[in-house]
Amino acid sequence: MSLLKIKNLKTYFHTRGGTNRAVDDISFSIDKGEIVGVVGESGSGKSVTCHTMLGLLPQPPAKVEGGTVTFDGEELLDLSQPLLRAIRGKRISMIFQDPMSCLNPYLRILDQITEPILIHENVSRATAEARAIEMMTKVGIRDAEARARSYPHEFSGGMRQRVMIAMALVTKPDLLLADEPTTALDVTVQARILKILRDLKDDLGVAVLFVTHDLGVVAELADRVVVMYRGKIVEQGNTQDLFKNPSHPYVKGLLACRPTLETQYRILPTVEDFLQTKIEEDGSYTLSDHPNAEDRLAKLTSEVNSDKEEKATLTSLLQVSALQVHFHSGGGFLSSPHKTVKAVDGIDLQITRGRTLGLVGESGCGKTTLGRAILRLQETKSGSILYDKNELTKLSQPEMLPFRKRMQIIFQDPYASLNPRQTIEQALTEPMLVHKIGINQSERRDRIVSLLEEVGLGAEFLLRYPHEFSGGQRQRISVARALAVEPEFIVCDECVSAMDVSVQAQVLNLLRQLQQRRNLTYLFISHDLSVVKFMSDDMIVMKNGKVMEHGNADTIYKNPQSEYTLELLDAIPSSSLLG
Amino acid sequence: MPRFLIDRLLQGVLVLFALYTITFFLAKAMPGEPFTSEKNISAETKANIRKLYGLDKPIWEQYLAYPKNIITEGSFGISTSKGRPVIDIITQSFPNSLILGLCALGFAIGIGVPIGILSAVRKNSWIDWVCMTVAMVGICIPSFTIGPLLQIYVAAHIPGLKVAGWGNLEDILLPSFTLGLVSAAYLARLTRGGILEVLSQDFVRTARAKGVSPIQVILKHTLRGGLLPAVAYLGPAFAALISGSFIVETIFQVPGMGQHFVNAATTRDEFLLLGLSLFFGFLIVVMNLLADLLTGLLDPRVRHTGGTN
Numbered sequence: 011m012s013l014l015k016i017k018n019l020k021t022y023f024h025t026r027g028g029t030n031r032a033v034d035d036i037s038f039s040i041d042k043g044e045i046v047g048v049v050g051e052s053g054s055g056k057s058v059t060c061h062t063m064l065g066l067l068p069q070p071p072a073k074v075e076g077g078t079v080t081f082d083g084e085e086l087l088d089l090s091q092p093l094l095r096a097i098r099g100k101r102i103s104m105i106f107q108d109p110m111s112c113l114n115p116y117l118r119i120l121d122q123i124t125e126p127i128l129i130h131e132n133v134s135r136a137t138a139e140a141r142a143i144e145m146m147t148k149v150g151i152r153d154a155e156a157r158a159r160s161y162p163h164e165f166s167g168g169m170r171q172r173v174m175i176a177m178a179l180v181t182k183p184d185l186l187l188a189d190e191p192t193t194a195l196d197v198t199v200q201a202r203i204l205k206i207l208r209d210l211k212d213d214l215g216v217a218v219l220f221v222t223h224d225l226g227v228v229a230e231l232a233d234r235v236v237v238m239y240r241g242k243i244v245e246q247g248n249t250q251d252l253f254k255n256p257s258h259p260y261v262k263g264l265l266a267c268r269p270t271l272e273t274q275y276r277i278l279p280t281v282e283d284f285l286q287t288k289i290e291e292d293g294s295y296t297l298s299d300h301p302n303a304e305d306r307l308a309k310l311t312s313e314v315n316s317d318k319e320e321k322a323t324l325t326s327l328l329q330v331s332a333l334q335v336h337f338h339s340g341g342g343f344l345s346s347p348h349k350t351v352k353a354v355d356g357i358d359l360q361i362t363r364g365r366t367l368g369l370v371g372e373s374g375c376g377k378t379t380l381g382r383a384i385l386r387l388q389e390t391k392s393g394s395i396l397y398d399k400n401e402l403t404k405l406s407q408p409e410m411l412p413f414r415k416r417m418q419i420i421f422q423d424p425y426a427s428l429n430p431r432q433t434i435e436q437a438l439t440e441p442m443l444v445h446k447i448g449i450n451q452s453e454r455r456d457r458i459v460s461l462l463e464e465v466g467l468g469a470e471f472l473l474r475y476p477h478e479f480s481g482g483q484r485q486r487i488s489v490a491r492a493l494a495v496e497p498e499f500i501v502c503d504e505c506v507s508a509m510d511v512s513v514q515a516q517v518l519n520l521l522r523q524l525q526q527r528r529n530l531t532y533l534f535i536s537h538d539l540s541v542v543k544f545m546s547d548d549m550i551v552m553k554n555g556k557v558m559e560h561g562n563a564d565t566i567y568k569n570p571q572s573e574y575t576l577e578l579l580d581a582i583p584s585s586s587l588l589g
Numbered sequence: 590m591p592r593f594l595i596d597r598l599l600q601g602v603l604v605l606f607a608l609y610t611i612t613f614f615l616a617k618a619m620p621g622e623p624f625t626s627e628k629n630i631s632a633e634t635k636a637n638i639r640k641l642y643g644l645d646k647p648i649w650e651q652y653l654a655y656p657k658n659i660i661t662e663g664s665f666g667i668s669t670s671k672g673r674p675v676i677d678i679i680t681q682s683f684p685n686s687l688i689l690g691l692c693a694l695g696f697a698i699g700i701g702v703p704i705g706i707l708s709a710v711r712k713n714s715w716i717d718w719v720c721m722t723v724a725m726v727g728i729c730i731p732s733f734t735i736g737p738l739l740q741i742y743v744a745a746h747i748p749g750l751k752v753a754g755w756g757n758l759e760d761i762l763l764p765s766f767t768l769g770l771v772s773a774a775y776l777a778r779l780t781r782g783g784i785l786e787v788l789s790q791d792f793v794r795t796a797r798a799k800g801v802s803p804i805q806v807i808l809k810h811t812l813r814g815g816l817l818p819a820v821a822y823l824g825p826a827f828a829a830l831i832s833g834s835f836i837v838e839t840i841f842q843v844p845g846m847g848q849h850f851v852n853a854a855t856t857r858d859e860f861l862l863l864g865l866s867l868f869f870g871f872l873i874v875v876m877n878l879l880a881d882l883l884t885g886l887l888d889p890r891v892r893h894t895g896g897t898n
Contacts (some may be wrong), residue, residue, distance in 0.1 A: 066797055099799035106798075111791040115890055116813040126799040161889040177799070 011083075012039035013217050014063075014185055019077035021055075021062045024070060032058040034241035035077070040185065045211060045218040047232030047249070049225060049264075051510035052481075055241040056221045060187045062087075064102060065094050082184065100130035103178035107190035109170035113162040119146075120158035123177045130181055145176040148213075149206050167373075168199035175206060182214055189221045196372035196537065201581035204231055223510060225268060226583035229253055237261050244297065259284040259299045266307065267515035269544035271567050271582070277519050278544070279307055281512040327363040327499060327531050328384070332356050333393035335376070335383050335555075353379040355555035356393070361548075363498075366525070366532040368546025368563055370539055370578070376555040377535045381501045384533065385417050386410050397499075415445045418492035422504035424484035428476040434462075434487055435472040441495045461490040465520060482513035489520065499531045506541060518545060539578055543567055551575045597881075601874035606656070608870040609863065613652055616859045623669035623857050642669060642860075655863060665867070666860030670852065675864035678849060682833070683868075685755065686845035689768060689838075690831030692761050694823075696769030697776055697830075702819065704773075705780025709815070710807060712785060720777065727774030736767045736840035753842040764841040768834055772826050776819050784815035813887045820887065824880025828872040 021033040033055040040046045050056040061067045063079050063086055079086040081102065086094065098104075103126070106112040114122055123142035127133060139158075146154035149172040162170055171191060178186055188207070192200040208231065211218055222228055228235055229249060236246040237258070245258040256262045263281030283306045289295045300306070335354035353376040361367045371377045382388040384395055386402055395402040397413060405413070421427040428437055438458045439451070448454035459469040465486040476484055485505060492500055502521065506514040518541065524530060534545045542549055543563055551559040551566070551574060559572040570576045622644065630638075639645045643654060658664045665675040701724075708720040744752045744763055754760055787793065788811055796810045833847030846865070853861040885892045 064798060066794060095800045095802060097800070098797070099801075104795075104798040106791060106795060108791060112795045114792040114796065114810050116888060117810070125796075125801065129800050129802075163890045174795075177795075 013042045013044075013082060014219070015039040015078075015080040016059070016063075017078045017080070019059065019062065019079060020075040021058050021067070021072060022075050023072050031241050032072075033062065036238070036241075036243045037077075038236050038243065038246055040217050040219055042184070043211070043215045043217055044234065045208075045220055045232045047228035047235045048219060048221045048238060049223065049228050049235060050238035051223055051264075051512060053240075054238040056238050057189050059238075060104065060189050060219065060221060063187070064098050064104060065089075065091070066104075096130065099126040099178075099183075100181050101183050102185045102187060103181065103183040104187040104189065105171070105174045105178045105191045108194050109167055109174050109191075110194070112174060113170055115162050117161075118158070119160055119162065119165070119173055122162075123158070123173065123180055126177065126181050142176070142180055145180045146173070148210065149173075149176045149179075150202070151176070167195055168203065171195060171199075171203055172206065175203070175210070179210060179214060179216065183216055186216050186218045187221070188218055190223070191220075192227060193222065193224070197539070198372065198577055198581040200227070201583070204583065207231070224583070225253075225265065225511070230583040237264070239297070240295075258297075259286070259303065260297060262303075264511060268511045269515075269518070269540045271540055271543055271579075273540070273544050277522060278515040280515045280519070283307060325363050326360055327398060328359075328361040328533075329394075329396040330357060330359045330384060331394050331396075332358060333380070333383060333395065334391040335379050335388055336391045352555050354383060354390075357552075357555070357557055359550055359557070359560070361499075361531055361533060363531055364525075364529045365547040366534050366545050368542035368549035369533060369535045369552060370537065370542045370549060371552035372537055372578075375552045377552050378503055380552070381419070381503050381533060381535050385419055385501060386413075387419070411445075415495045416497055417499045417501070418495065418497040419501040419503060420485070420488050420492050420505040422507050424481060424488050424508075425476070427488055428484060428491075430476055433473050433475055434458075437476075437487065438462075438491050438494050441491060445495050447495060458490075458494070461493055462487075464493070464524070465490045466516075480513075481509055482516060485509070485513075485517050486520065489517075489524070493524070493528075497530070499533070501533045501535065503535045504537065507536060507538065514541070521545070539567075539582060551578070594878075597878050601871075601878070604874055605867060605870050609656065609867055610652075612863055612866040613655070616857075616862055617648060619857060621857055623859060642667065655860075665864035668853075668858055668861040670856040670858040670861065675861050678861065679846065679864060679868055682844060682846040682849060683831075685843055686833035686838075686847065687831045688761060689765050689833070689843060689845060690827070692765035693769035693772065693830045694827055696766050697772035697826075698823075699773075700769070701773035701776025702780050702816070704777040705819070706784060706807065706812070706815075708777065708781040709784035709788065717781075721781070724774040724777040727770055728778075731836075732767050732771065732834065733836050733840065735770060736764070736837060739763050739767060740840070753840070755841070755843045760841075764837050764843055767840070768830060768837045772830065775822060775826070779819045779822055780815065783818040784811055787811045787814040790814075817884060817887060820880055820883050824877040825873055828869070828876040832869045832872055 016039065017037045019033055019036050020031070023030040023032055036055075036059065038046070048056045048059065058067065058072070062072075062074060063081075065086075074087055077087075081097070084097075086097070089097070113119075120139060120142055123145065124135070124138040127138040127141060128135065131138075143154045143158055146158060151157055151169060151172055157165075162173070165173065174191070191207075192203050195203060204227065207218065210216070220228065220231055232249050234247065235249050235252045237244050237252070237260070239260050245252060245256065245261050252261070253265065256265055260281060263279065263284035266279040266284065267281055269278060282300070284300050284303045286298050286300045287295055288298070333354055334352070334356055337351040337353055339349045339351065355376070357380055359367065369377050369380065379388055383390050384402075386395075386405070386407075390403055393403070397417070400413070402410070402413065432440075435455065435458060438461065439454055442448050442454050442457070448457060455472070458472065462468060462471060467483065467486055467490070471479075471487075476487070479487065488505070505521075506517050509517065521532070522545070525532060532545070534542060536542045536545075546563040548561065549563040549566055550557055551572065553574050558574045559566055559570065566575060567579070570579060622639075623642070636645070643651060646654070655666065658666065663676075665679075667673065668675050668678055671678060704720045704724065708717040711717050740752045740763070744750045749759055750763065751757075751760060784807070793806060793810055796806050801810065833845040833850070835847040835851045837843065838845040838847045849861060850865055852858070853865060
């Protein structure tokens with residue numbers, strides 16, 4: 011008998027805007043000691059499924075419209091709150107995406123880990139503490155006894171996620187619901203957390219429902235996979251079979267649109283190449299194979315990225331040498347700062363006109379600071395930035411203005427980088443006004459319309475506000491805004507990191523096409539090695555403000571020289587199944 | 590910690606000096622002088638009095654003399670309207686204001702915080718609606734309305750309670766209630782907002798997923814963070830409460846410090862004005878420091894460990 015059996019579960023959200031069928035008639039089960047991966051993009055209903063099981067959704071607006079969730083013979087959806095509370099944290103535990111915000115910042119780690127024991131079991135505080143410390147050691151927190159007295163902010167992100175895991179497993183639950191537990195973490199940290207989860211699963215015999223958007227993680231970890239799309243399960247099965255022979259067009263598209271280290275195409279396939287969505291009048295929809303999927307894919311894959319060598323003779327656009335950026339912290343009124351962080355610590359790099367330099371590194375390595383320093387958005391301590399034979403570090407901010415027109419930046423979060431109170435037209439007009447582009451507003455509007463069309467949007471969006479767009483559309487608007495001043499150099503700072511893979515593929519393709527059309531030069535910053543590899547001609551691997559490795563992107567991946575690059579490459583989850 | 594305290598105290602001294610400078614020149618900018626309204630004194634007598642108070646000296650000498658006297662003699666000058674040392678006036682009236690303010694604070698916290706918690710827990714219910722409407726009304730009604738209403742409808746009907754006066758223990762009740770009510774209303778709104786903010790955070794969901802009961806979610810996981818905005822408000826609010834209120838003191842005939850602020854200004858009593866302003870500034874600085882220390886106690890992330898975090 012399966013440990014958990016979900017049957018025809020429907021969870022809808024009823025709001026003034028209408029009904030959102032977040033989870034729409036799904037059925038699957040988990041056996042004892044099994045790892046089941048639930049994969050889907052944002053809004054596919056995977057987290058809502060988890061929250062429904064434990065009764066953690068705010069009701070209203072959420073409402074379970076039907077179905078059953080049977081856990082070890084008990085019907086969870088029928089349980090009263092006190093009975094459900096007895097199961098939560100004892101027999102079914104949960105860990106969440108963001109370990110930064112999921113631990114209570116006001117309580118000591120020890121108090122938080124012992125809490126579920128003290129709630130659910132009749133043991134003394136001393137026993138609970140001993141067990142908590144034992145569990146902390148098990149998840150790889152060194153010096154657990156001393157560290158247990160600390161507060162969450164004294165731990166790094168990876169360590170906090172270990173604390174979360176310890177807290178979830180300390181009551182020896184039968185089932186662990188893991189909701190994107192490694193999404194917010196660096197790839198090397200993710201690799202360690204996944205290993206801990208796998209080891210503990212064997213050790214404690216706990217079944218795991220692993221929710222993620224990352225196909226690589228699922229391929230590496232799960233015994234079985236459930237793929238969700240728009241609240242429905244489109245395909246489920248054994249991990250090996252599903253990845254090797256996907257049958258549903260959405261799954262095929264999802265697998266194809268993800269750049270891997272081996273990808274050689276110039277343009278990535280997108281989900282739309284595989285999937286045809288037919289929306290009926292009543293809002294329901296049918297999904298089917300795209301009739302020309304085979305042809306399209308064949309055409310894409312035949313266009314191998316071969317133009318890399320042609321550009322090798324071109325001139326250098328940007329030359330950075332011995333650049334240093336330091337941050338000072340601590341200290342107060344009258345006392346000097348006592349901490350210096352060398353965010354960028356002597357970086358040399360060179361970008362050829364019309365090419366892309368990839369900059370890869372984990373959080374805190376200084377890659378964003380470097381990008382901002384090159385644009386003089388961040389004061390530098392020393393070093394030189396030579397842009398088209400001009401020394402930028404010597405220029406005052408007014409003298410920088412002509413260069414601001416030539417150098418632009420696209421940020422990670424299109425939600426935060428567009429002013430919510432400006433229409434798209436205003437947002438795109440502003441940079442033109444600063445740089446005196448266009449004689450009057452009607453000419454500028456014409457330019458904006460053609461820019462929007464160039465990034466795949468239309469004139470009908472001119473008067474809309476940012477909140478009316480999806481994340482992918484917003485990033486297209488950010489791209490259009492950067493292009494509005496006709497730059498030659500663009501810093502792309504993690505500009506696809508917040509996106510689903512299918513949207514990411516579209517934005518990457520767009521950047522590629524624009525580069526070709528406008529002969530743009532990119533500094534492409536990302537933590538994702540596969541994405542950097544897909545986008546870049548040359549690349550730099552950064553760690554602690556220093557360059558670890560520098561060279562041709564293909565060469566680095568084929569034959570990494572530094573130990574750190576090797577570690578990063580090894581940490582990428584299971585590329586064999588996804589090849 | 591000591592480093593932080595020294596920093597903050599030095600900052601406080603600077604703040605007080607800036608306050609002194611502004612008050613001094615504002616007082617000088619007022620039309621007239623302390624004795625311009627006195628009748629029937631000869632020009633000679635007037636000159637003598639001015640000399641006695643040092644008002645005949647050049648303005649910059651007067652500006653430097655006052656802080657010098659504070660440091661060397663501990664003297665805040667002599668009140669020109671009362672003819673007594675400013676320090677005596679403060680030490681006589683401040684204890685009354687302090688008691689009044691402390692009780693007002695008790696009312697403010699005792700009423701405001703529970704109402705705020707209740708509102709937050711029952712968000713968007715009729716309880717929340719009633720509580721927040723009452724709080725809004727509490728903020729809007731001035732104390733010169735509530736005070737007399739209490740006198741007419743409460744004091745006059747309950748034996749043992751006097752309409753006005755100061756001397757017995759029960760005399761504190763009505764004025765401190767009047768004084769604390771506005772703060773209670775503010776506190777209720779701040780507490781509600783703070784708790785709702787914390788309730789929406791991810792770690793509250795974590796707690797619920799662990800099987801923590803709703804009451805414990807509030808008491809153990811939410812309250813500390815939720816009270817932070819209220820604590821930040823209470824620092825300066827407490828200083829204002831204990832330094833007296835002209836209106837409440839006048840209505841209930843309390844011999845507190847608030848009346849002197851107004852009297853000092855209307856009688857152009859420069860020294861009293863400076864002394865009171867500095868004393869009030871000192872209270873604000875100290876109370877803000879206390880509020881910050883309390884914040885550190887509640888929130889480990891801002892704990893002042895000598896700058897190593």
